[in-house]
Amino acid sequence: MPTTTDAPKVFISYSWNPPQHKERVIELAKRLSNDGVHVILDVWDLAPGQDKHSFMEQTVTNPDIKKVLLICNKSYKDKADGRQGGVGTESLIMSKEVYAKADQTKFIPLVFEADEQGEPCVPTFIHSRIFFDLRETEEYEDNYEQLIRNIFDKPIHARPPLGMRPSYLEVETPSTLPTAHRVAAIKRAFLDERRNAPLLVKQYYNAFLEALKGFEPQPEEFTADNFIELTLNKIEQSKPLRDDFVLFLDTYLDTAPEFDQEALQDFLAELVLYLNAKAIQGFNQDRINSLQFDYLRFFVYELFLYFIAILLKREKFQILAGILNDSFVVIQEQERADARVEDFRVFSSYNATLNKHQNEKFKMNRVSVVGDNINKRASNRYTFDELKQADIILHHLSELEGFIPLASSRRLWRPETAAYNTYTLPIFAKMVSLRYFDKIKVLFNVQTKEELVNLIRTIESDHHVQLWHRSDYYMNREIPLLSRAIDLDKIATLK
Template sequence: MNEPKVFISYSWSSSHHQEMVKYWADRLIADGIDVIIDIYDLNEGDNKYTFMESMVTDSSVTHVLVICDAKYTEKADSRTAGVGTESQIISSEVYKKVKQSKFIPILCDINAEGEPIVPVFMDARIGINFSTPELVNENWEQLVRLLFGKPAHVKPKKGTPPTYITSDKPLPTSQIAAKFESFKQALLQDKKSLTMFRQDFIDSCIRYADELRIREQPKEDLPQKVLDDCGKLKSVRNYLCDWIILEGQITAPVEMANCIINVLEKIRELASRPKDLNSWNDTWFQAHSFFAYETFLYTIAALVKIGSYRVLHEVFTSNYIIPEVDRYGDVSFESFDTFLARSDVLQSALAPDKRNLISPEAELVKRQADRQDLPFDDIKQADLLALLMSFVRETRWYPGTLLYSGYRARYDLFIRAEQHKYYSRLSEITGNQTADELREIVDRAHDNQQHNRWLNFRHGGNFKDQLNMKQWDTIK
């Protein structure tokens, strides 16, 4: 930390003004600042002009506070004209001898036009307003921080260029970004119209994604178009994650869960054909099918990150309305497994060398996992949690991203579940079962479905190892 040493230059305008400057000097000293001022440091017989100039040019003096009132300005400007005699007033010649950032104007008087009164040679410098007792108190911290070199606002470290700069794929940042910022301000300011701002933001995300849906036979290479559209939709995924992380820590769980479920249903609908199409191919909508899958995983990861376990329970246990164009018979709802995606088109786009990717969707999730706050390990943990919930809900889930787990991969949510106080989080997500009850559910599901090869999705181990289920709730 810098150790400031300050010289105060002022005019003896009146005894009241001198007492006020002395009070400021004493207050600075009390705040740990070495202050040089004539009241304390100029003795009888000393040359005032020599004293003043030596303080201004002294390299150990870090700042010069120039107490600018009408009288000081008058004397300083008179010295500029060659008729001034007040040797305690800094002249333009002395001012030019040192780095001008050393001088801090303290503004005490304001003219009729509302402008601060300062000497001509300093009128371009930004000062600190001390023109009223209220402004002194309001701006005192700013002055002390400036003297210590500890500003309230620190310029952040330069980050990496945004994806829309480094990628050849255009990303939708303008309208969605503007809507998100409006929503963010409404949330932070606790505005009553928050619901409207949230809906505007969500609508902008859905509208952009809908505009990417293919509505006629594409002229370009379909696999490459699907892959490009997945890249464009990634920024929408990111904005939705930002929304969940921000609002999920503020809004009541029931309301937040309802909002997320509504958004997921809208995204799921985008993976189906638009109602107005009479001629189509299901492969046209595989980018949106992947978008729904990836966004669901990121939603789970974001909710785990902020500890929204009640919301996670609702997201996993709710039924999702089937888009009208996909309904058959009397079935109107599906479980969360509706977000699973399978794309032969992505297989072709991601492996042009004819390699057989076990899960092209998981491969693309891995390639697009570039968020620092939600790294790929968080997404794999979300996938594993979805697998666990598929046993609880008696539905299906293929945890493709876990194909990229290391031999002894473990995930924080399940490791911590060894402790009783942390197992309660897992229990809240799954439905408040005891550890033994939950282990029994998993074992029964495994026994019933062990013919499915995907249950053992990792060489040298299986999902039970990664769930750490033998150790759940063993540390009281």
């Protein structure tokens, strides 16, 4: 219960006429006091012999007085407007305060009476002020509560705390991109449960592919003298599109009641077809014509890392397993009858412009210039460590016999970011939890801990896998074997 020293102080200005009105004012003052308000009232605080005008002036202008409650009835209005008696004196003092400080909320009219036309009896100098209606009506209790809340600064409709600005504002998506503003529309559609929301998602995929095609260079642009610079420029120009896709996927996962796996896989299939037609088919790392789409190689590799990092962080392992198990049919343009089947490893291919030509021309002596760029370009939404973890996990999953359709070819996922030392993989470390293992085991295509342990030991006994992990490609920075990244003895031991 507040004391008189910490309770909010209010001064009540009122007319003594008629007598029953004065009694109502005193009853209000008593109730306010019972509710923790320190009320200054003449009948309680004006001592005999004290100058009442001085008392009123000191009270009204006292900064310790939080509120001045003006009890408005017909008598109070008439005396204030006519500057009569004590009310007239108070109104003169208060009007100076009100007009001098037009934005202040210290003076609050409380309406006790209306005139013959039903209009509140409020003095002219505060006529435009918002008032509390305390006439004896059914709304009295609600209005009294609002008054108390006002005095204690506890409104019913309080201003909500200031949050973070919308994440889509962080994405610098040029308005000329076909994807511009589509994410916000998708979010609204799912939140409003509109039937066209899934269609908007498919339209986004199509718009994204069109936007990506918009970065295609003209063959005559690339020369032996400028192809490195132009590749780097294309990579930088495509960054807003990457960030827009990250925002799209985050928004989609946040708002959609169901995730359309088939639509996503169709989108990735189209992306693979475009990648193959432009950057893979007939590739020669020493021909300028082949190198002009190395920006695309970089883009899809980086984009796929973000895609995997998002799903891993959100523990969307079922969606992720579906993508990693998917096959993409690619038909060679010159041999349309001869189809080739690819899997997720198609998104990881050697980038000669960065890792070879730029590295050699500028004597950079870098393990992976691609990895350097991914590190430098890491977004605010997902860290480089999260991308690196996704990269190495993709490498390990590409090792697993029977999991990947083309595992026998031994074309492993090349984790460019592994050029940076990796000491732990948090996602694998969490597999000590039985609950977590039951969720993530779908990635390894196993049902039990024993199946996974046997699978890992079989894979690591393979001569080709051992050679990869001892490769000097990463200058002796070994990618940790799965048996080191995962403590096999502790898998699913904690409930």
